Amino acid sequence: MFIIFGTRGRQVDEKKGQFNCPSCCSNDNITGDQKQQQYTQIKVAKYFTLFFVPIFSYQTLGRFIKCNHCNSEYNEKVLEYAPPTFDEQVATYVEQELKSGTPISMLINKLKSQGLNEEQSTKAVNNIVSSNIVTCHQCNMDFLKGVEKCSLCDQRIGA
Ligand SMILES: [Zn+2]
Numbered sequence: 598m599f600i601i602f603g604t605r606g607r608q609v610d611e612k613k614g615q616f617n618c619p620s621c622c623s624n625d626n627i628t629g630d631q632k633q634q635q636y637t638q639i640k641v642a643k644y645f646t647l648f649f650v651p652i653f654s655y656q657t658l659g660r661f662i663k664c665n666h667c668n669s670e671y672n673e674k675v676l677e678y679a680p681p682t683f684d685e686q687v688a689t690y691v692e693q694e695l696k697s698g699t700p701i702s703m704l705i706n707k708l709k710s711q712g713l714n715e716e717q718s719t720k721a722v723n724n725i726v727s728s729n730i731v732t733c734h735q736c737n738m739d740f741l742k743g744v745e746k747c748s749l750c751d752q753r754i755g756a
């Protein structure tokens with residue numbers, strides 16, 4: 598009788614849990630809820646086999662984390678990942694909009710239409726702008742200093 602020993606690499610689901618999936622988070626809307634996703638921690642191990650049946654694992658080759666929602670695979674360290682807070686996301690958005698030439702008052706309205714209240718919107722914009730304001734004298738619109746052209750009338754705005 599032949600006894601066939603061998604080894605084989607095998608992936609085993611080790612545990613499940615909730616985490617902040619970087620890929621799913623970045624797809625969230627600016628005012629969307631920060632939803633945690635289910636993950637599966639997968640262990641890749643070498644198994645000792647007998648008649649091709651895995652008997653026990655004798656060497657762990659590695660572990661990775663898979664998002665059950667988008668199927669992205671990550672290093673274990675992803676479990677420590679914390680997504681930017683709501684305020685940080687708003688600040689990033691406000692800065693991009695201002696730099697791309699959105700007038701201050703229009704941006705505040707934009708924020709309000711996305712669900713922020715008057716105070717939150719004004720504060721988020723003021724945090725970035727403070728006193729760095731330039732005005733288009735043709736339409737009387739305020740912009741972030743550094744914006745060179747009025748997006749409404751195409752007039753050059755002097756610093
Ligand atoms: Zn995901």
Ligand SMILES: [Zn+2]
Pocket residue numbers: 733734735736737738747748749750751752
């Ligand atoms: Zn203008």
